[in-house]
Amino acid sequence: MxxxxxxxxxxxxxxxxxxxxxxxxxxxxxWVTLGLMTTASVASxxxxxxxxxxxxxxxxxxxxxxxxxxxxxALVGAELASGWTGGIYRWVxxxxxxxxxxxxxxxQFAMTIAYYPSLLAYVASTFAYVIHxxxxxxxxxxxxxxxxxxxxxxxxxxxxxxxxxxxxSLGLIIGTLxxxxxxxxxxxxxxxxxxxxxxxxxxxxxxxxxxxxxxxVLIVNNFLSYAGMxxxxxxxxxxxxxxxxxPRSVFxxxxxxxxxxxxxxxxxxxxxxxxxxxxxxxLMQAFQAFFDHFGVGWMTKIVGVMLVCAxxxxxxTWLAGPAKGLVLLSRQxxxxxxxxxxxxxxxxxxxxxxxxxxxxxxxxxxxxxxxDVSSQYWMFSVxxxxxYLVAYLLMFVAVVRLRRTQPDAPRGFVVPAVSAVAGVGxxxxxxxxxxxxxxxxxxxxxxxxxxxxxxxxxxxxxxxAAPVAFLKFxxxxxxxxxxx
Numbered sequence: 455m456x457x458x459x460x461x462x463x464x465x466x467x468x469x470x471x472x473x474x475x476x477x478x479x480x481x482x483x484x485w486v487t488l489g490l491m492t493t494a495s496v497a498s499x500x501x502x503x504x505x506x507x508x509x510x511x512x513x514x515x516x517x518x519x520x521x522x523x524x525x526x527x528a529l530v531g532a533e534l535a536s537g538w539t540g541g542i543y544r545w546v547x548x549x550x551x552x553x554x555x556x557x558x559x560x561x562q563f564a565m566t567i568a569y570y571p572s573l574l575a576y577v578a579s580t581f582a583y584v585i586h587x588x589x590x591x592x593x594x595x596x597x598x599x600x601x602x603x604x605x606x607x608x609x610x611x612x613x614x615x616x617x618x619x620x621x622x623s624l625g626l627i628i629g630t631l632x633x634x635x636x637x638x639x640x641x642x643x644x645x646x647x648x649x650x651x652x653x654x655x656x657x658x659x660x661x662x663x664x665x666x667x668x669x670x671v672l673i674v675n676n677f678l679s680y681a682g683m684x685x686x687x688x689x690x691x692x693x694x695x696x697x698x699x700x701p702r703s704v705f706x707x708x709x710x711x712x713x714x715x716x717x718x719x720x721x722x723x724x725x726x727x728x729x730x731x732x733x734x735x736x737l738m739q740a741f742q743a744f745f746d747h748f749g750v751g752w753m754t755k756i757v758g759v760m761l762v763c764a765x766x767x768x769x770x771t772w773l774a775g776p777a778k779g780l781v782l783l784s785r786q787x788x789x790x791x792x793x794x795x796x797x798x799x800x801x802x803x804x805x806x807x808x809x810x811x812x813x814x815x816x817x818x819x820x821x822x823x824x825x826d827v828s829s830q831y832w833m834f835s836v837x838x839x840x841x842y843l844v845a846y847l848l849m850f851v852a853v854v855r856l857r858r859t860q861p862d863a864p865r866g867f868v869v870p871a872v873s874a875v876a877g878v879g880x881x882x883x884x885x886x887x888x889x890x891x892x893x894x895x896x897x898x899x900x901x902x903x904x905x906x907x908x909x910x911x912x913x914x915x916x917x918x919a920a921p922v923a924f925l926k927f928x929x930x931x932x933x934x935x936x937x938x
Contacts (some may be wrong), residue, residue, distance in 0.1 A: 503736025629764020
């Protein structure tokens with residue numbers, strides 16, 4: 455996942471599509487264009503190291519969640535977005551009631567509290583290869599980077615700077631496509647020279663070795679990698695023939711996303727033994743190994759700067775997005791106290807971002823006390839995924855419920871066999887949520903009780919207890935005066 459969902463942006467996108475439907479100057483896009491837009495919003499190199507650990511089996515472990523999660527979310531999201539404006543809050547509220555709608559949109563916001571530390575830990579470890587590679591697994595260094603970079607991002611975003619708006623698409627080229635192609639080409643040349651692969655590449659390794667759930671738990675990370683694809687369903691009304699063209703765009707995007715995910719993961723596995731691979735710095739470990747092999751080690755720093763700039767640029771483009779969507783909704787319904795509903799003079803929800811930043815800082819500080827940065831990274835990635843999956847579970851239930859309660863509501867796209875498609879997505883999401891509580895074999899996450907306390911506590915506090923508390927203690931006076 456390159457961007458978390460922005461409920462506010464979803465509202466405007468769908469409303470714009472609706473206006474186009476009523477006017478005479480409707481602008482169409484091709485299904486190929488939509489497929490490329492979707493690819494840009496999902497594809498990233500960041501999850502590659504976690505799958506490189508499995509070697510050739512990474513192909514299977516990417517394909518499985520693509521079929522049972524990626525495709526259902528994209529199809530379901532298209533039906534909901536083309537039928538109801540307002541994003542996931544509206545979808546779940548229409549089907550299951552406003553309280554559950556708030557919990558769904560809250561989870562889209564709350565997941566970023568755990569997501570930012572894991573993203574910035576990746577940035578810190580990547581940048582370590584520009585200054586000193588040994589810092590990549592130094593907890594204190596990573597903690598300092600997380601805190602400093604997050605608050606710097608808050609400051610820049612709070613100024614309402616518009617010049618960063620185009621950094622996300624630029625980041626796709628600079629930080630994903632170019633490094634990804636370079637990595638794969640270097641890997642192929644490496645193998646072509648007769649060098650042995652660090653991971654076995656024979657037919658007996660297509661499936662991962664089975665030693666229980668712990669041996670497969672890293673597959674859960676792929677659910678986060680694929681998250682957000684459904685949000686491009688808001689553009690379904692811009693297709694000339696949505697029913698025929700949208701599935702094509704989904705399959706095109708799925709194929710491209712899988713290539714971007716799978717090929718770099720395989721290239722990393724060719725040069726880096728699984729036992730030496732870091733979840734946060736694995737990408738740079740592979741570049742360093744390849745560049746050293748070909749005698750151009752100095753290029754590692756250049757690639758490191760490219761990856762860091764792209765990651766930070768992407769973060770800045772959407773740092774205030776989820777918070778803004780939540781605040782706009784809370785002004786209408788009174789879900790948050792007035793203090794957290796305030797915008798600064800640039801139209802940025804600075805108070806919510808500061809409150810979010812306090813929690814992000816506390817999480818970041820935990821890295822300073824960790825002897826294993828990869829394990830910390832994994833735990834906070836799991837918390838991010840589990841919180842996000844709560845929203846997806848509600849979304850899958852909502853689409854089936856709305857098909858039954860509002861069968862005649864106009865939809866630009868209709869999911870065939872919706873109960874089966876949504877059912878597959880729901881079960882897959884539920885299994886991913888449960889499997890997340892199993893510590894992985896590959897990393898030392900400490901005693902089981904501590905792992906469960908951190909992961910379970912994060913899900914319970916951020917994903918469930920917090921929104922329930924806001925719902926319980928909300929007051930009529932919390933509704934903004936312009937909506938009373």
